[in-house]
Amino acid sequence: MRLLIVEDNEQLSELISSGLRAAGFATDSVTRADQALAAATANRYAAIILDLGLPDQDGSSVLATLRQAGNPTPVLILTARDGVDDRVAGLRAGADDYLVKPFAFAELIARIEALLRRPGNLLGAQLQLGDLTFDTQSRQAIVDGHPVLLSVRETTVLELLMRRKGNVVSRKAVEDHLFGLGEVTSNAAEVYVHRLRKQLAAAGASVKIATMRGVGYVMKETD
Amino acid sequence: MPTFRSLTARMTSLHVITILITATIIPLVLFYFMNVAVHTIHEQAMRDQAEWLASNLRRNSDGKLDLELPRNLKAIFSDDYGRYAYAVLDEQGAPLLSPTPYAQGLFVSSDTIPSGYQVAKIGDKEIAGVSILKNIGDESLWVQVGEDLHHRDVVLDDVVAEFLQRVGWTAIPVLLLLATADILIVRNSMQPLLRVSTKAARISPNRLEVRLPVHDVPNEILPLVTSINQALDRIEKGFAHQREFIADTAHELRTPLAVLRARLETRADLLPTDELFRDVDVMSRVIGQLLDLAESDNILVHASDRADLYEVCADVAAHIAPLALAQDKSVALEASGAPVWVRGNAELLRRAVRNLSENALRHTPAGSTVELIVGSDATVTVLDRGDGVPVSQRDTIFQRFGVRDPYRTGGAGLGLSIVKRIAEIHQGSVTVDSRNGGGAQFTLRLVALDDNRTASADNELTS
Numbered sequence: 001m002r003l004l005i006v007e008d009n010e011q012l013s014e015l016i017s018s019g020l021r022a023a024g025f026a027t028d029s030v031t032r033a034d035q036a037l038a039a040a041t042a043n044r045y046a047a048i049i050l051d052l053g054l055p056d057q058d059g060s061s062v063l064a065t066l067r068q069a070g071n072p073t074p075v076l077i078l079t080a081r082d083g084v085d086d087r088v089a090g091l092r093a094g095a096d097d098y099l100v101k102p103f104a105f106a107e108l109i110a111r112i113e114a115l116l117r118r119p120g121n122l123l124g125a126q127l128q129l130g131d132l133t134f135d136t137q138s139r140q141a142i143v144d145g146h147p148v149l150l151s152v153r154e155t156t157v158l159e160l161l162m163r164r165k166g167n168v169v170s171r172k173a174v175e176d177h178l179f180g181l182g183e184v185t186s187n188a189a190e191v192y193v194h195r196l197r198k199q200l201a202a203a204g205a206s207v208k209i210a211t212m213r214g215v216g217y218v219m220k221e222t223d
Numbered sequence: 224m225p226t227f228r229s230l231t232a233r234m235t236s237l238h239v240i241t242i243l244i245t246a247t248i249i250p251l252v253l254f255y256f257m258n259v260a261v262h263t264i265h266e267q268a269m270r271d272q273a274e275w276l277a278s279n280l281r282r283n284s285d286g287k288l289d290l291e292l293p294r295n296l297k298a299i300f301s302d303d304y305g306r307y308a309y310a311v312l313d314e315q316g317a318p319l320l321s322p323t324p325y326a327q328g329l330f331v332s333s334d335t336i337p338s339g340y341q342v343a344k345i346g347d348k349e350i351a352g353v354s355i356l357k358n359i360g361d362e363s364l365w366v367q368v369g370e371d372l373h374h375r376d377v378v379l380d381d382v383v384a385e386f387l388q389r390v391g392w393t394a395i396p397v398l399l400l401l402a403t404a405d406i407l408i409v410r411n412s413m414q415p416l417l418r419v420s421t422k423a424a425r426i427s428p429n430r431l432e433v434r435l436p437v438h439d440v441p442n443e444i445l446p447l448v449t450s451i452n453q454a455l456d457r458i459e460k461g462f463a464h465q466r467e468f469i470a471d472t473a474h475e476l477r478t479p480l481a482v483l484r485a486r487l488e489t490r491a492d493l494l495p496t497d498e499l500f501r502d503v504d505v506m507s508r509v510i511g512q513l514l515d516l517a518e519s520d521n522i523l524v525h526a527s528d529r530a531d532l533y534e535v536c537a538d539v540a541a542h543i544a545p546l547a548l549a550q551d552k553s554v555a556l557e558a559s560g561a562p563v564w565v566r567g568n569a570e571l572l573r574r575a576v577r578n579l580s581e582n583a584l585r586h587t588p589a590g591s592t593v594e595l596i597v598g599s600d601a602t603v604t605v606l607d608r609g610d611g612v613p614v615s616q617r618d619t620i621f622q623r624f625g626v627r628d629p630y631r632t633g634g635a636g637l638g639l640s641i642v643k644r645i646a647e648i649h650q651g652s653v654t655v656d657s658r659n660g661g662g663a664q665f666t667l668r669l670v671a672l673d674d675n676r677t678a679s680a681d682n683e684l685t686s
Contacts, residue, residue, distance in 0.1 A: 102485075
């Protein structure tokens, strides 16, 4: 799986590539906007990591050119800028995610994996948290090698929480997903999160689902 | 002279005063000149008559002075008619020939006979006329002729007398018309100025892109308008430069920090990376806050910017929830769920609420909850269970570097000053109180938009 790194600071570019190679990705590095466009047009990359402050052109114009040409490659903007309008402008220009320097490598890799896991992308049959694995194709949850029997609705909630592991899933998002299955009661989210929590605990999974009042649910590994 | 704030009022009042003065002076001057003209004409007429009388004057054979008037003249000089009067005097002023009412002559002052046009009061009559010295035979005689001005047939004087009345009355509507025309003219001339003023009123510190219209502006105020536009250009350019500088600074500071962090990650086996990561995090946090502060000093909240305070708070709560969880703390959001529309920039408000929430999260002990309450009155209250803020520090904590222990609290002492600054540019405020049962309670107050009621009604309809 090949990634394109567009970063004009050569030291940082080298460090990112070695870090990503260590995580199992193949990488190409360029330092200029024109090289980035040429590389992105000639090859099909799984994702592009794009710095905004390039010497010849602004990174956002590279992104705009790619999107105008119909190139769908996921783009993660990696930038020093987080001014009030920068993030919105970046996402509006067609970026899929936005990460501000300096960053933790684990965060960068998690974000890239999230991009690759999106519908139409290559990675992501398996979601992993602690000893819990969820296979998005077979829709099967496995704890420590043993399948966990879950209802369709519990599976839906689990997939949602696992895709956003470590992050908040709002109650409304859970309800919206359940609504797609015909569920309409007002406390549906609470009911199914509660049931899922019990099922996972019964299976001995090393994960927990925290409820944040008014905010939503967070699934994380137990310490 | 009262001073008017309005140019229109000032110009109109000055014009009206001018018109009134002119309207008073012109008839008076005219009246004077007409009087002079009437007198000249009258004097000439009287002189002609005197000459004519003199030509009919004779010393008859017995030495008596004799005036032989044709019949028509006799009539107008008769007592019955009473309009004209005459007298003949010798050179010393002794009356020689004078009808009864004028036995002493018409114009006699002490012993001399005044020459030229004279007016004399004789009985109830006001006689105006002339005296001329004429040679009759071998002697010089004064021949005086006068006309009674009170006589109702004296047309010329009537014309003059009536002039003021008649012309005066006609003048009033003309003057009113003039004044009205004046107001209209002044108003019309003021239009371009008014347009510029209206446009200028729309320029607020938040709308620097507006320029005053220069077309159609009178030459007199064009320099003023141009200067204002140039000043706005400079301010806008200054803001742009400042923003550029902040973006460059961000790049120059954060990229090396990113390099440093990435290097540390590759040497995790050799170095005490946890402490070093913490150092990098503190540095990047300080840099981030400095940049945020610099940007909030340089940002414009547009009058049309609106943000849903509920969404802002929900977003911040979701953002800090994983952090809270990692520290065995919790986050709770209390709100009706309906949008709370405020005037403001959503990203700036997010920063303000995030800084308040992160501050609360740092101070609240493990096992407790940071609460965010979104009020429908456009307020956000952030509550923690920490030590609270002593009354003596409730102002200083909002000052830049007001809290001088970045390592102990993990902040740079800038977070709350950023909140204060963001509140200010939204015409809002931020205050801190103690919370019942211990802890601090920060309240951010913003300006609610009127459409909260309608917006929530719409929301109910569509959902």
